[in-house]
Amino acid sequence: MHEYEIHQYRSAELIRRADEARLAREVARARRAARRRERQGAAEAESHTPRQRRPRFARVA
Numbered sequence: 001m002h003e004y005e006i007h008q009y010r011s012a013e014l015i016r017r018a019d020e021a022r023l024a025r026e027v028a029r030a031r032r033a034a035r036r037r038e039r040q041g042a043a044e045a046e047s048h049t050p051r052q053r054r055p056r057f058a059r060v061a
Helices: 001-045
Strands: none
Touching: none
16 A cells, blocks of 8 residues: 555646646746737837938938
8 A cells, every 4th residue: 555655646746837837838928929029019119200210211321
């Protein structure tokens, strides 16, 4: 009976660790998605500004 209890404990511990790892992956995935949306939103907002990124004509020497 003692071996069965040890097995149950180890099984529960492995399940707990797997749940924690799954949660950590989900959090990381959500953070990456949020950063991606933020970058995309900033790029869209920046693309509609009236100023140009670089001068239209090259400088004269």
